[in-house]
Amino acid sequence: MTESFKTLPLPPSMIETLDNLGYHSMTEIQSKSLPFVLQGRDVVAKAKTGSGKTAAFALGMLERIQASSFAVQGLVLCPTRELCTQVATEIRKLARYKGNIKVLLLCGGQSIGPQIGSLEHGAHIVVGTPGRIQDHLRKQTLTLSKVATVVLDEADRMLDMGFSDAVQQIVNQTPSTRQTLLFSATYPSGIEKLTKSIMKDPEVISVEAVHSESNIEQLFVQASRNKKDDLLLKLFQHYQPASTVVFCNTKQQCKEVCRMIKEHGGSADALHGDLEQRDRDKVLVRFSQSSCSVLVATDVAARGIDIADLAMVVNYDVPRDPEIYIHRVGRTGRAGKSGLALSIYSESETYKVELIEDYRKQPTVYLDPDTLNGDKPLPLPEWVSIEVAGGRKDKIRPGDLLGALTANQLLTGKAVGNITIFDRVSYVAVAEADAKLALKQLTAGKVKGRKVLARIAK
Template sequence: MSFDSLPLAPALLSNLADIGYSQLTEIQAAALPPIIEGRDVIAQAKTGSGKTAAFGLGVLHKLQVERFRVQTLVMCPTRELADQVARELRKLARAIHNIKILTLCGGMPFGPQLGSLEHGAHIIVGTPGRIEEHVRKGTLVLEHVDTLVLDEADRMLDMGFQASLDAIVEQVPRARQTLLFSATFPDAIEALTARVMQSPLLVKVEAKHEASSIKQHFYRVAHNDQRLAAVAQVILHFGPESAVVFCNTKRETEEIAEYLRNEGMQALAIHGDLEQKQRDQVLVCFSNKSASVLVATDVAARGLDIEALDLVINYHLSRDSEVHVHRIGRTGRAGASGVAVSLLSDREDFKLEKIAELVGELPAIETLPEARRAYLPEPAMVTLQIDGGKKQKLRPGDIVGALTRNDQLAFEDIGKIQVYDQWAYVAVARNEWKKALTQLEQGKLKGRSFRVRRIKV
């Protein structure tokens, strides 16, 4: 299907053509028509399937810009996913004038959010805990919301947001459209849909991957003590530029990351106990190629915007076979090839049988491969932090200009730039980072000096 075949507003169709969206993905083709009709929809689809545009276009088509009040509420499990959703909505809404989309997430200062809310918004995107706080304090009024979106609903329940979701939904009018998106459908999701939805339509896109794009390996480990060494051995065998190791517990993420660092690898851990600034730094360094390995729990990794991932390692097989498919789907995206490795002991064979039920065949179990290299090369980039951000009116262009002034750095030596409220990060080529640090320290940004430091991985 093409987007032109849908009864969307002309401004939306024109913008979709401008940004290169022509054909609908599978989940968009299945979910968008009933969403446009105003039906409640339950959609099951993996990350990267185009689900944000599926509900985003429905929301924007329905929105009445002239009515300046909160009409749509989108809830996500993490700030990273909320930011990603808000960016996509703004991109889809570029041809709609005067639309305001506001993010409300925990881990960010409360005061600036109050100021933004006082100026009003059409769409709120945020995390349940912070949204509930604003609702409880009366700073966010939901009486005019006609569309409620629960994105990655399974992870919101996993993270303990059940009570917050219930409290928020009580404040939203019953006469509304509710859209629920989830990668998996445990019993708790069925109970939630029964409480918050009216005669919903279930749309399910099978979580599958092209055999040619993802090569799976299942390696037997004799006992748990062998797993740590096995992770390093697998990484040194495949030699990825970027790899993610999935764990079932927070404690494992720290243990594995520390072990890999002791083996000379630039590895970082991410889990729910990290403060927001720590999470930001970890994700920045991994996404901009300053770190080679990210060790993560499923909840922490949900919604991460990671491109060109070469290798996924399952430290333990997931207890849920659909989560397994979601994990390995992090690699082999957009036509690229990837490798997914799972480590398992004899006691985990029952999990393998569950995966076989989902994919249709029992995977072969191999012996651990030999390491092909003695060490993993250092990442191509180094991250510099600038103690100034959006509040100081810094933009990516200012940072590029400062680095390339007097031809000190070539444009090709500058990587990803991410600007937050109070600080900014820029990736620079590893062999140029000292020159870049001096250039930023001794130069000016927006006519003033800022403290700059290297983020050590």
């Protein structure tokens, strides 16, 4: 039985906003944690990505914000910039009911100067990575003395990345009267130690992953090391997935697999720790806009990325830890949809497959590579992403780009897909057949009354 948000003590304007955003009933993490969050209690919640945890902490945080005061009243710490961006976007949507709530993103990989300028104008909520938050505290460009709510999102990953001391130091600079909310996919001893040092009598909540394995077909296929590339291509040809994440255990392997797919005429981008932030953003946008078919990623790079309707996951390298395997596989088959997860292993990696079988408590299903049909071409995307030089700071909104593309009615709204706006750059997906015309529309016409530079994002 799913509960409505109307059962909570929330203002009618917030209920209306939730309804408009499609939040009609609460997820398990929301129904279990929100009553305590709204009471102002400290909460420790064990919940995985995709469980609806952002709304679980954001609704309580927003209710405590005094819009008339431009002091930082809410602080959300996340391990990666990708997750920060995702969380900030969600909070901005939920904050519509209140109006004039400023949410600021403070992450590494970007120049600190513009961030300092934004802080000078004030912000109600800051979402950031521990390292960059520490930079601002050292420079005294950020003050946390008015913070009412602190959220640690994916706390286990922050500890894995060595941020334990940084998190402790940051939280120590907030008032002792604050509310502290901690969300973590796993609950290692480091998390227990952290909760004892920064939280007051927290309510502890645990929910299972929202993606049930019953929706995911999981197959294991054996190949010698020098045949893995051939097998991977054959899997693409046979299953024809619209979108696939291929997991590798190392950055170098990521680069090599991505290069191999491209050399064989496929559409692929690599996501790993060596990329500059702007390039990481572009890779993720292209994949989320369906203008790239395959994302080849390491676990750390892919943490916090939530791609809807992911058709297939491939473990090019089987992970050593069964829990990482479950986390990878759980990215497909979400929200009741069916998913496919394929794992390529060599004979020497049989022990990893057995560990996963013991962990899942289900028999392993093996795939015979001889049954695969490798006669079809590699699947290619039906969309193209166009990069526009202008974004949120230039007051560009999705409607402005849609209007510029359809102004003279040569293009219809059906030819325009997902639109993503960053601070200084925007990306718009257009149907592959209309890409040249769309690019001409943007460069020859005007956006927000002025000329813009645009190019195909590659």
